[in-house]
Amino acid sequence: MELHGKNIIAGETSGAGTRTFSAVNPATGAELAPAFHEATDAEVNRAVEFAAAAWGDYRHRAPEQIAAFLETCGAEIMALGDELIQRAHAETALPETRLLAERVRTVNQFNLFAQLVREGSWVDARIEHGMPGRKPGPKPDLRRMLQPLGPIAVFGASNFPFAYSVAGGDTASALAAGNPVLAKAHPAHPGACELAMRALHAAVRKCGLPAGLISMLHGNSNAVGLALVRHPLVKAVGFTGSVQGGLALCDAAAKRAEPIPVYAEMGSTNPIFVLPGALAARSTEIAQGLAQSVTLGVGQFCTNPGLVFGVAGPQFQQFCAQVGDLVKRVAPGTMLTAAMCARYRQGCEEFRGIPGVQLAAAASGAEPGQAAAALFSTDADTFLQTPALHEELFGPSTLLIACPTPAALCATAGRLRGQLTATVHGTPEDLRENAGLLDVLLQKAGRLICNGFPTGVEVCAAMQHGGPYPATSHAHFTSVGTAAVLRFARPVCYQDFPQELLPPALRDRNERGIWRLVDGQLTK
């Protein structure tokens, strides 16, 4: 399938603008054909208007049709075959094995949301029958369920070219909730985006859905994204990326005549606390797990552990040395983009320049565009006094922080920013003695991990991938797992509606067999 490099608006290609850009192979620095056409304002507007029109049809489709469509999306992604893998590999330098696994995850996500839609209870149906004779006043008949919002703008992540990009979790959950999607293609992997969008459109056609249901717009600057977020017909935004990028969208959304929610997953340093008993019992094992988690995929995960806290002393010192030995031996890897690699290298230089911060170990032999794993160490005071050390350094590095006492460990935890994850390694005794630390971390993070590592985010009903600011813009929501659908639907209450005008999920006869809260009792 030859790439055309155009925007895809309601199933048609469109390249009205004169600005183009190319993808770059980060492993070679070579530009990849073809040129991609940055969307014009008129193209953005056309895509959104098509989406709004398509919504009038899509939101009335039966859950079974939406479920079948989601499954077809997954099947069509698979049907792209090796071409998708090869193009994504060329654009991202991610290894093929990783891309094959990510493709499975992407397809599984579509299937998981299909299952959620087919089962149907996610709409949180609540029915309270009226009591016309109640004193002093009658009680009306009230029925409430979640309803879709309208066109959703999706901004994918560079580090998941399938699973959190054009055909990723945000798109799948927005479609599952009954919304059209405007996908902003990621400029670092526009070819993979084009292929994915073509697969989604094949699914749209096969399922007889309106072509405007999904559109994709290219852009290498902020203009296209801002035009999307500012469009009056766009009703919510899903974003995965940097704090800076997320805040720019939040700001634009808040300044609209009608502000809309932006669900931004932005950044996290994912602290790990290694307690003394655990260190005494299995220092080597923890060091191995940590080194692996830090350097996995060249450190390009939002759950990469960037901060590791322990109690100062010979044991923690030895642990640092163990981690250092392991990190040194990790082969440097090509990062997703040259700019990202340059930021990582510059960040490492900045860390080295901070008084009180030591470069404890570093891998060597990095070619241009490659990132070498690095281990930094410092003490709690320096950490607390240096805001730069609280910021995410995206890449294969971590900072070990020696706290003078277990109490200082807890106090330092209390000064952390909001996080996607927080991890504790401890023996049962450690954990009992440091209950206060767990209690502090509960206030800081969306996911707490015991004796494990934060990388590896399971896609399931019980996942929470979202935490207090700056990890995300709204800690009540998750961008991974089935609960992600809740970002793109809002409750609507129907008062005294005749049965035939109620949505099927709210009619007396529970024809879909979903769980509903009826007069206070959960029933189906």
Next chain:
Amino acid sequence: MELHGKNIIAGETSGAGTRTFSAVNPATGAELAPAFHEATDAEVNRAVEFAAAAWGDYRHRAPEQIAAFLETCGAEIMALGDELIQRAHAETALPETRLLAERVRTVNQFNLFAQLVREGSWVDARIEHGMPGRKPGPKPDLRRMLQPLGPIAVFGASNFPFAYSVAGGDTASALAAGNPVLAKAHPAHPGACELAMRALHAAVRKCGLPAGLISMLHGNSNAVGLALVRHPLVKAVGFTGSVQGGLALCDAAAKRAEPIPVYAEMGSTNPIFVLPGALAARSTEIAQGLAQSVTLGVGQFCTNPGLVFGVAGPQFQQFCAQVGDLVKRVAPGTMLTAAMCARYRQGCEEFRGIPGVQLAAAASGAEPGQAAAALFSTDADTFLQTPALHEELFGPSTLLIACPTPAALCATAGRLRGQLTATVHGTPEDLRENAGLLDVLLQKAGRLICNGFPTGVEVCAAMQHGGPYPATSHAHFTSVGTAAVLRFARPVCYQDFPQELLPPALRDRNERGIWRLVDGQLTK
């Protein structure tokens, strides 16, 4: 019980500031004793720090203790007896019968949230057991539930001195979710606030809870509220009031180093659509219901119907005349404050000055401080071209809008702003023929009402009191009904935690007997 006029911080009175203000009896214009002390920044800070400290205790309390506490809050409000009613009557001019009913509602709210907490399933517990042997990688054990946020700032409404003020729905739902509360007393009824807070503190003492759990701060300017919203230890805000006030808090919250959610219920014009068949069948009945809904409580409800749409013609003209005849006969009433009454009167004057808008009917005989019911009429074009007509005019007035055709009715609906409610009056035929109108209104409002009126908001699980901007700042949430608790809790996932460190709701043994989603199956 003599009023002291001081702030109540962790159960102690505090009047450190020099700025004072008095409540005013809106019926007489007379100042009411005592003087109330506006909180200083230091007092705000002290209250928040007490709340954060109390949270460390409160969030570990068993659900049964929280439920009993909520019920005790209700009982202590009742125990204030007639004094609360008298003071609120003096401060608000709301009739005693209304205040007695609102007190019942307030107590019922506490009891309803107690029941929710005792039943316990609201925490949305989800358990996915680990699969250590899964290929290619093991699945961790993941468990997710809602957890409280921390200190919540609550800004009550002037028009519900009990049910949406210091001891109202926001406070009850924040406490139910496990959070401490900082209540900003409403300057229009500070005495009723003091009494209510003293009742809540009696409940805190009786239940052996930390005194810092709830505090109340007075302020007649914006300074106290802004200090609360800007305090780093405050984690969310509940607000009921004007669009201007809500947006000021949203803006302050967004500009914090750590932005926090503001759940603001702000304003709504609650459109009613009267379809031709319904008008032919029961014009008199609809006119009576409308006149009553518009003038109920001197029109001081957020669900007051401010816009009524119909198809132009003799029938709608006759309906206007019927409503006008009824509105004219409604006795003028004293509004909650002189400023509010002045705004209403000025708003009416402005409406009259808009070319194309007619004053169709008005009650007469209003004394100073009283509002006279008013009925305005216009056509769809004038409405669409005049932004001022889309804004809420708080008080006993409504605007009848004649649309040339049923299609124009639907098109005009599409131009409405976000609403708390939207209502349709129609025969079964009307509703079938105007399915498009219902579909448009679904996109505009949080609650849809069929052949009824929007005033009267039932407090129950199926209520949705929240809609797209500007009705609220986040349409995913409600401020009335049990789902209001969801504003003040966020999901936390526990990965591979030992049983004894998990919250009881997430342990294998479902000791609380709550509904949980276990490996995809809802079970208890």
